[in-house]
Amino acid sequence: MELEKSYNANDVEEKIYKIWQESGYFNPDKLPGKRKEPYTIIMPPPNANAPMHLGHALFVTIEDILIRFQRMQGKRTLWQPGTDHAGFETQVVYEKKLDKEGRSRFSMTREDFYKEVWEFVQGNKHITENSLKRLGASCDWDRNMFTLDPEIIKVVYGTFEKMYNDGLIYKSGRICNWCPKHQTGLADLETKYEERQEPFYYFKYGPFTIGTSRPETKFGDKYVVMHPEDKRYKQYKHGDKLELEWINGPVTATVIKDEAVDMEFGTGVMTITPAHDPIDFEIAQRHKLDSETVIDKRGKLLPIAGEFAGLKILDARPKIVDKLKEKGLLEKVDENYKHNVQLCYKCGNLIEPQVVDQWYIAMTKSLPDGRPSLRDMAINALEKKEVEIVTERFEKVFRHWMENLRDWPISRQIWWGIPIPVKYCSDCKEVIIDIQDNISSCKKCGSAKLTKDPDTFDTWFSSGQWPFATLMANDAKHGTEDIKNFFPTQVMETGWDILFFWVARMVMLSYYKTNKPPFQKVYLHGLVRDKDRQKMSKSKGNVIDPLGIIDTYGTDALRFALVFSTAAGNDIPLAEDKIKGMKHFGNKLWNIARFIIMNLEITNYKLQITNPEGSTEADRAILTKLEALIKSSTNHLENFRLHEAAQEIYHFTWHEFADVYIEASKVQLQDENLKAFTLSTLHYSLTTVLKLLHPFMPFITEHIWKILQEKNLAEKNLLMIQEWPK
């Protein structure tokens, strides 16, 4: 077979992937030899709501390198794949799509909406899976899982029920972050802050002056709050009643003394709107004050606003200010006031805090079986190094976040997701956990009037259980013993941007459910950014399609470029030139192989390097360097310094092996006394480099290996299961 002058990735990658898949070696149960020690990575399931982006290419590359390396080291490797229904994220994506079509979920039935999203997600799932294959992912497709698979939901429901019975999950009507656009409550993490310059108004409130940037919330205000130590207001006593004129007429205000008031801020006096402000809500709770809803869930004023009822808050604001001005209650306006406003992290609309019933998980409550709280178990895990974040600087970040953790709201008022398995008795108000969805009468009073909880789980509640849920689901589905064999897993590899969303929750939920860490090490990668260091996002339209890159340069080049000069945890600005350079490297390797094969084909020398007789200084030098490379790159890989390993292998291959040794070999091959050892050295160096390079550039290395096999120049098995060089 004539070998082409240059390597063409497109011709071989699909073929090679097929060979791998047919070998069965992605599946740990089908690996040859006696492999005892497991090595497991649970793949962070890509969201099945969009085509894949370079972030996926990065995580697939890193995880595939780790898995292939360990597989060649003789481990029983399981890389568990899956896709995520991604509740809120997907619903947002789909609602945008509806919006473009002039539709809205509010004019659809819940069932129809769910069905449409289901179809949409199924289509994306397949696209995503095919993309993972093009990237060379050697994950076990036999175990492929979806977050809405019944076996997964069963595990999730089991956890919910256990937590409810343990008193860790409770329902509360406290104030929550409400997005008026998406019509759902959100966790703190799902909101962001932005600095805005808005007018800050000072109004006369009886004898006081109060400041606010949100006059539209003030209709129901009937408590005036000041610090108990504030000397300016010492003549007012807690509980004093005052008659005063307010926006829509006279009100009776009650004086409240509370230490939450900052004496330095404004006039040191404020009125409170407990239904629409978290701080005010807390003050009201402390003093058991009345609370009145002023703004509805769509962000419009309620009848309490009188003439302003029905207006959107931002439209109402200037009108309300005008009215107060006319009434002579506007004292002054500070136009230079800057403050942070809270926004929905997805749509950027203002968060409008609302009092809504939500399910919460207690983060700091000790477990009834005597174990510490979820939060403390996670902190202990780091403390005891049962879980280590190898991207070390994130340990501090993790710990700090953990220490300040508040209870986690896990219910969402969205339709796309796992339904909360709860029914309520309309008569006796009993809460009934109904996992099978087949309970039709109240367990307590026998009433048949049951209503289903309309909410769904926060996606992170289910994906937070992913490491053990997938393995449990495998066992239920396939009769495997995955939980026994593969849990706890070895490595969780994911982006630092979901450290809190996901990693933290996995640690807590895993300890809760299994009493074990979900994984031993956490490797956090950075974000792939565009060439201007901008975050790639659909909304910015700067997303680069990895498949296009693969078409042009090949998967191996993309993979090598992604890990080549990237330290863990650092963001990666993608330069296409780098990928191009790595394609050249692949071609270099190809031609090294071509040269060696060409020389070996025309000879019949016995290949062996154990007998150094007839070796030259050049032979010995390259073998020494190769030995050092094996040691060093193995060490780097074991310690997650993939980029270091990649650079060293690159440097050796090109600048030691090709530039120096192969050049020297051309002379040595002319000498019959040197020829045998020279050929042996060439062959040995090549096969070793192929092995070392295989985790990084699996396609080209496997392809060359296959060609060597066809010429009886390599062992019969696939390169992917060859023994790692020692």
Add this chain to the structure above:
RNA sequence: GGGCAAUUAGCUCAGUUGGUUAGAGCGUCUCGUUUACACCGAGAAGGCCAAAGGUUCGAAUCCUUUAUUGCCCACCA
């Protein structure tokens, strides 16, 4: 307000526990098509490793301060 990081060649970035002339990709310049490779080879230019001070036999690497940049967390009506 609190915290974390970064600052190294024209550009984008590596540099594990401090140890010989600080590296890579791309770019620039010169030369070269001798059958592995022009997706190449040979060679060259280009860095007081942000600044100052300190520790050390020795610092890009450790410490202190400063400057600039980026990010995270919290959030005051």
